[in-house]
Amino acid sequence: MMHVTLRSLGKLAIAAMFSMCLGGAHACAEDTAITIDNFTFSPAELTLKVGTTVTWTNHDDIPHTIVSAGKFRSKTLDTDNSFSFTFTAAGDYKYFCSLHPHMTGTIKVE
């Protein structure tokens, strides 16, 4: 009985994923990665669909943060640590590293 229930749940979950992707003709959001190398966000500018999850990964030997005022704020990312944020609303998101504020990036969510 339990087995069947889990299976059904799994099917439901898959269905839910598909329905999200099919919600709009081209609205299927693919996850995106931004890397930090040499105190630089790469890519520094991105345009995404609503619902996209972005994962930042720090490859430097120095910790960094990802902060968008009033929107999101990562913990301190040591070497090879990551931070993810899902963009659920359209808009322009400017962000920076609060430790090295000359590091900036922009994400446009449509």
Add this chain to the structure above:
Amino acid sequence: MSEFDHDHNDHPGVSRRKVLECMTWAGTGVLWTISGGVPRSLGLVGSAQAAEPAGLTFLQISDSHVGFDKPANPNALGTLEEAIAKIRTMPMKPSFMIHTGDITHLSKAAEFDNADRIISQAKLDVHYVPGEHDFLDEEVKFYKDRYGKGSKGAGWYSFDANGVHFIGLVNVVDLKAGGLGNLGAEQLEWLEDDLKGKSKSTPIVVFAHIPLWTVYPQWGWGTEDGARALDYLKGYGSVTVLNGHIHQVMQKVEGNVTFHTARSTAFPQPTPGTAPSPGPMKVEDSKLRSMLGVASINFKQGTQPLAIIDTPLAG
């Protein structure tokens, strides 16, 4: 062991060659001495010290980054220990030490504990200011719990020693996107107030983590509102600004103000513009200790020209 004993003319006419010469030093710490309002810095060891400076002598260490274990220096705690051991062998005991921030690498309690355990072996009073690496714990309280007693705001304060007025500033909080280091309106107001009633002949030493003057904005090496702080210091006969953050020795003399940055005890960083980023610079193992160091400062009565000496952990 090599040491550097550069005399600097204290007047605006200081030659470019001299300044550039000084910019090539690298070291463990600087021993400073103040005499008659004129700060001199002496080496940790060697001829300058043998001269037995009178007056106030203190030491600067910086950027110990305890917890750092990456290729540029897999044992930052070990090199801090070497720097402290060197300080203990000084024939002339300095009055106290200042630490210009980035005590730890990631603000972990264990990193602060280890830093304390090693630095306390110098058996000197230590006056700290925080670096951005000291405010990384979730509640941002480890630094203030340990070093913030009697300080204002994010940890700024002042004190007097031998007629010299010392001001510790914090320029690593509330940084703005696209900007540099930041003092903020509240701290600047406090500074203006702190200087009230100080006679213009009082020698002033300002210390903070990020350079107060603009060294290289492309790498964030400067303080957005540093010029406002320097405005308040106009008219004082002798102002010395001591910073860390850039892990290399740089010096500039501008009118009554001498700017100086100290080496890190942990790892070197590249000269501005010579690398893709200001990140830790990996050098040959045999070279590392020539690029780490401490600095010493001696303030003496008299009108000798300013001299600053930084001493590397090894030549």
